[in-house]
Amino acid sequence: xxxxxxxxxxxxxxxxxxxxAERNWESFHNPKNLAMSLSIEAGELMEHxxxxxxxxxxxxxxxxxxxxxxxxxVADCLAYVLAMADAVGxxxxxxxxRKMIKNADKxxxxxxxxxxx
Amino acid sequence: xxxxxxxxxxxxxxxxxxxxAERNWESFHNPKNLAMSLSIEAGELMEHxxxxxxxxxxxxxxxxxxxxxxxxxVADCLAYVLAMADAVGxxxxxxxxRKMIKNADKxxxxxxxxxxx
Amino acid sequence: xxxxxxxxxxxxxxxxxxxxAERNWESFHNPKNLAMSLSIEAGELMEHxxxxxxxxxxxxxxxxxxxxxxxxxVADCLAYVLAMADAVGxxxxxxxxRKMIKNADKxxxxxxxxxxx
Amino acid sequence: xxxxxxxxxxxxxxxxxxxxAERNWESFHNPKNLAMSLSIEAGELMEHxxxxxxxxxxxxxxxxxxxxxxxxxVADCLAYVLAMADAVGxxxxxxxxRKMIKNADKxxxxxxxxxxx
Numbered sequence: 001x002x003x004x005x006x007x008x009x010x011x012x013x014x015x016x017x018x019x020x021a022e023r024n025w026e027s028f029h030n031p032k033n034l035a036m037s038l039s040i041e042a043g044e045l046m047e048h049x050x051x052x053x054x055x056x057x058x059x060x061x062x063x064x065x066x067x068x069x070x071x072x073x074v075a076d077c078l079a080y081v082l083a084m085a086d087a088v089g090x091x092x093x094x095x096x097x098r099k100m101i102k103n104a105d106k107x108x109x110x111x112x113x114x115x116x117x
Numbered sequence: 118x119x120x121x122x123x124x125x126x127x128x129x130x131x132x133x134x135x136x137x138a139e140r141n142w143e144s145f146h147n148p149k150n151l152a153m154s155l156s157i158e159a160g161e162l163m164e165h166x167x168x169x170x171x172x173x174x175x176x177x178x179x180x181x182x183x184x185x186x187x188x189x190x191v192a193d194c195l196a197y198v199l200a201m202a203d204a205v206g207x208x209x210x211x212x213x214x215r216k217m218i219k220n221a222d223k224x225x226x227x228x229x230x231x232x233x234x
Numbered sequence: 235x236x237x238x239x240x241x242x243x244x245x246x247x248x249x250x251x252x253x254x255a256e257r258n259w260e261s262f263h264n265p266k267n268l269a270m271s272l273s274i275e276a277g278e279l280m281e282h283x284x285x286x287x288x289x290x291x292x293x294x295x296x297x298x299x300x301x302x303x304x305x306x307x308v309a310d311c312l313a314y315v316l317a318m319a320d321a322v323g324x325x326x327x328x329x330x331x332r333k334m335i336k337n338a339d340k341x342x343x344x345x346x347x348x349x350x351x
Numbered sequence: 352x353x354x355x356x357x358x359x360x361x362x363x364x365x366x367x368x369x370x371x372a373e374r375n376w377e378s379f380h381n382p383k384n385l386a387m388s389l390s391i392e393a394g395e396l397m398e399h400x401x402x403x404x405x406x407x408x409x410x411x412x413x414x415x416x417x418x419x420x421x422x423x424x425v426a427d428c429l430a431y432v433l434a435m436a437d438a439v440g441x442x443x444x445x446x447x448x449r450k451m452i453k454n455a456d457k458x459x460x461x462x463x464x465x466x467x468x
Contacts, residue, residue, distance in 0.1 A: 008121065050267060074205070078212075094120050160390060238444050280390055288383055308439070312447055
């Protein structure tokens with residue numbers, strides 16, 4: 001798990017962008033189509049866990065026999081998030097930082113009770 | 118759109134990981150729950166384009182009045198992809214590169230006709 | 235399109251219920267699993283229209299070559315709605331009537347302007 | 352749970368059809384938009400169970416405090432299945448019966464072992 005430490009987000013975006021451009025698929029990469037596509041891929045990811053308990057789902061994700069197929073679906077989901085960012089013109093790092101601050105406002109940390117220190 | 122050029126993928130993963138850890142939500146971040154969560158967020162992203170034609174969808178995504186709300190949903194989708202990678206233990210850069218090669222096999226480039234050069 | 239005029243909703247529910255019972259799948263028919271399953275099937279239905287314009291989508295749905303595959307996905311979605319109603323113990327006719335009244339409150343009919351009569 | 356025994360499927364379809372017609376929404380009821388809408392509603396249904404174990408999900412669905420909100424989402428999902436059948440021109444009873452036969456072929460009943468009789 002070291003590549004993610006060295007790979008800039010834009011390098012992955014470029015990978016998807018080139019794939020799309022080489023096939024002249026830009027016109028298909030409409031925001032509506034891409035939102036649908038992400039949802040479709042999320043559905044394929046859910047299929048791996050559809051009938052499992054939470055414990056079984058965890059074991060399934062760790063099982064070498066299922067791991068690559070699960071990773072395939074996670075990668076496809078990421079590819080569509082990156083493609084959407086391209087189609088809409090969003091800097092994902094900026095947007096994620098902004099949104100996580102919003103999420104932190106929505107789910108504030110519980111204040112520590114100093115009497116229990 | 119320059120932050121994505123300098124931000125390693127793992128920095129965004131760390132952002133989500135810290136947020137989850139600070140709230141002691143790790144036990145909720147089960148692969149089954151996270152796949153569901155990604156699908157739910159993809160649904161919220163689709164809502165912005167639900168009744169629009171493809172042209173209208175493109176204009177909506179470019180409209181400053183709707184842009185931040187759309188970016189919020191894209192960021193939430195990304196956050197769950199990153200959280201899933203954490204829960205399952207996947208290096209996203211490695212998996213995306215691997216998957217894009219598989220996708221290229223599935224959708225090969227059309228051979229160029231040399232007579233048209 | 236005449237069978238729907240004579241078939242009570244419960245007859246379709248019974249069809250799904252028997253199918254599930256014969257396979258001893260009741261324990262899998264948990265509300266969480268069924269909501270996921272419906273979403274997965276909705277994803278498979280979307281796949282038929284993923285890259286199409288609205289006009290193309292309409293033509294695709296009318297195309298005898300694609301019609302049965304589309305009908306298959308619609309039927310699977312219906313089956314999971316019926317299975318969910320069974321798992322949760324809902325009378326769908328009652329709930330739909332109740333919800334449509336709520337929807338009518340949310341989207342009231344525009345009052346007619348009597349001066350334009 | 353007795354209304355479903357007396358209500359023909361088409362009566363529910365008519366309820367949705369009238370609602371759509373009164374608002375002149377027929378042109379929005381494109382198969383692509385409706386597949387998306389069903390997926391969006393399935394996402395809202397999943398939200399009720401997003402972070403729950405299977406046991407908790409079952410209890411949540413039985414909890415009077417959550418029951419109506421869950422029923423609302425199930426009804427909305429049904430409404431979009433019915434609207435899709437209208438938009439595409441499908442008899443749902445016919446299609447469900449056909450599809451369940453296909454499903455039975457895919458998941459045959461295990462033959463009983465006569466020695467255990």
